[in-house]
Amino acid sequence: MKDQPIQKPIHSGFGAHTTAQEVIGNLSLKGKVAIVTGGYSGIGLETTRVLASAGATVIVPVRSMEKGEAALNHISNVEWMPMDLMEPDSIDAFAERFLASGRPLHLLILSAGVMATPLRRDRRGYESQFSTNHLGHFQLTARLWPALKxxxxxxxxxxxxxxxxxxxVDFDDPNFERKAYDKWKAYAQSKSANILFALELDRRGQAHGVRAFSVHPGLIPDTNLARDLREEEWGPKPILDNQGQSMTNEHHAEFKTVEQGAATSVWCAISPQLNGLGGVYCEDADIAEAVPGDSLRPDGVRPWAIDPEAASRLWRLTEEWIGIRFAAE
Known part of the structure; x- marks a missing residue:
């Protein structure tokens, strides 16, 4: 196994208030091709706009062609095609159409997601947050692997x-079949899976010139991510102790604008500061600090999300769950 990525800040010079446009500056992405899931709303739309304004060709998978056109038709260098992350056949059709174009894929930004939804399942019986946020993105990346290479x-x-x-990740019961459903635990599981996926993808992909990063965009109220939440539920989610009492006070946590929220994704996608690096979790346009699992800090990455053995195990199980072997080695 290759050396574990160094999970510590590199002091990029950016910060929580940096915008995606400031990150990209005058960089030209002409000739580059990007795919941005969720790229027609919220931080995904801002990511699409900024990459396209720098000259990249950006392809956006959309669940609704009508909504995609309404959001994207005023932005140059953007294409949109139908895809639903909870529908495996839809993912395959999108990937096949892209591969048929013969284009390389320089940037794949997996920005779509759902949060704290009521218990729903896809047609295979998989819990919807795990299915959308992790399984669908794993399948999409697997299918697009030839273009990434x-x-x-x-x-x-x-x-x-x-x-x-x-x-x-609860490896024994990821789909809440034997335990009571908790929408926040399900969300946390899917987001830990996102980090573990990037860690293992980077390990497997770097020999082929493919590097992977995971990011926390920030707390951004002006998105559709919280559409299933009541108003009083939106905001920082506190860590609870064994008695269910809050161990942190985050009611005054700072929210970001959409423009600031897209900054870390764009930084990870294009920054030369990350050349030769990969597999790390980033926030505020810098590599985040690894913190203990019982840390009361709202920032930083927890041990269970950067455990290489857990990352490898999740990879193998995901291949079994979706019936796809990812030829990344």
């Missing part, structure tokens, strides 16, 4: 959340 230097960005600190 063809780029001769690609980056995959897995958009996670600091919500991962609420818990890791």
């Amino acid at each position: 063809q780029a001769n230097g690609a980056r995959v960005i897995s958009v996670s959340s600091r919500g991962h600190r609420l818990g890791g």
Whole structure:
């Protein structure tokens, strides 16, 4: 196994208030091809806009062609095609259509997601947050693997959340078949899975010129991510002790704008500061600090999300769950 990525800040010069446009500056991405899931709303839309404004061709998978056109038709260098992350056949059709174009894929930004939804399942019986946030993105990346290798230097960005600190992956019952459903535990599991996926993808992909990163975009109220939440539920989710009491006071946590929220994804996608690096979890346009599992800090990455053995185990199980062997080695 290759050396474990160094999970500590590199002091990038950026911060929590940096915008995606400030990150990209005058960089030209002409000739580069990007795919941005969730790229027609919220931070995904801002990510799409900024990459396209720098000259990249951006392809956006959309569940609704009508909504995709309404959001994207005013942005140059953008294409959109139908895809639903909870429908495996839809993912395959999208990937096949892209591969048929013969284009390399330089940037794959996995920004789509759902949060704290009521218990729903896909047609296979998998819990919807795990299915959308992890399984669908794993399948999409697997299917697009030939185009990522063809780029001769690609980056995959897995958009996670600091919500991962609420818990890791339950390998024995990931779909809440034997335990009571907890929408926040399900969300945390899916976000931990996003981080573990990037860690293992980077390990397997770097020999092919493919590096992977996971990111926490920040707390951004102006998105559709919280559409299933009541108003009083939106905001920082506290860590609870064994008696169910809050161990942290985050009611005054700082929210970000959409423009700031897209910054870390864009930084991971294009920054030369990350050349030769990969497999790390980032926030505020820098590599985050690894913190203990019982840390009361809202920032940083917890041990269960950067455990290489857990990452390898999740990879193997995901291949079994979705019936796809990812030829990344």
